[in-house]
Amino acid sequence: MTTAYIVDTGVFVRCGGPDNEKFQRLRRAVRQAGVILLVPQRVYEELGGDPTAEDYPSADIPYQAGFDEGWTVVAPALDYTNPKVSTVMDEARRFIANATDRNEDIIEKADTALIGLAAQLLDTGQADHIVLLTTDKPAGKAAETLLAQRGYGDQIEYRYASVGYLESITASEFR
Structure with missing residues (x-):
């Protein structure tokens, strides 16, 4: 079974910078488990990794160590021509808006991209199982609900990355 671990901005922010113990624990756990x-x-843009990004321009990314060391990777571009990807992203925006009582137009595109990426990886067979690590409960619930509706219910797992979770994370979380 091929498991893909998709991570949201909030996980890195909650970990703090590379000198923070939570960041070091995540780094150790991922590297010991041999996953990416x-x-x-x-999400990469939200983290400040793309100085040309219109929404989040920055070249000062405090989380660059993960990318440089290869245990964090920017996923392949989303294929918006794939109806499973584009439809689930639209539905995710509506789901999150309803769950948070906000207008759909202000839902972060990174939140829907997480779910779109999960759908794409499952649909193309690049992964048999997805673990979504996020601090965004509505996005996690949207992923579980919407992907289950497409027959991927047993292939998606949402893990809420609380402070306690990140303070105690080990390689066993990734095996």
């Missing part, structure tokens, strides 16, 4: 954390391009 995937981030959609939108």
Whole structure:
């Protein structure tokens, strides 16, 4: 079974910078387990990794160590021509808006990109199982609900990355 680990911006922010113990624990756990954390391009932009990004321009990314060391990777571009990807992203925006009582137009594109990436990896067979690590409960619930509706219910797992979770994370979380 091929498991893909998709990570949201909030996980890195909650970990703090590379000198923070939570960041070091995540780094150790991922490296010991021999897995790679995937981030959609939108998440990479939110983290400040793309100085040309219109929404989040920055070249000063405090989380660059993960990318430089290879345990965090920017995922392949989303294929918006794939109806499973584009439809689940639209539905995720509506789901999150309803869950948070906000207008759909202000839902972060990175939140829907997480779910779109999960759908794409499952649909193309690049992964048999997805673990979504996020601090965004509505996005996690949207992923579980919407992907289950497409027959991927037993292939998606949402893990809420609380402070306690990150303070105690080990390689066993990734095996």
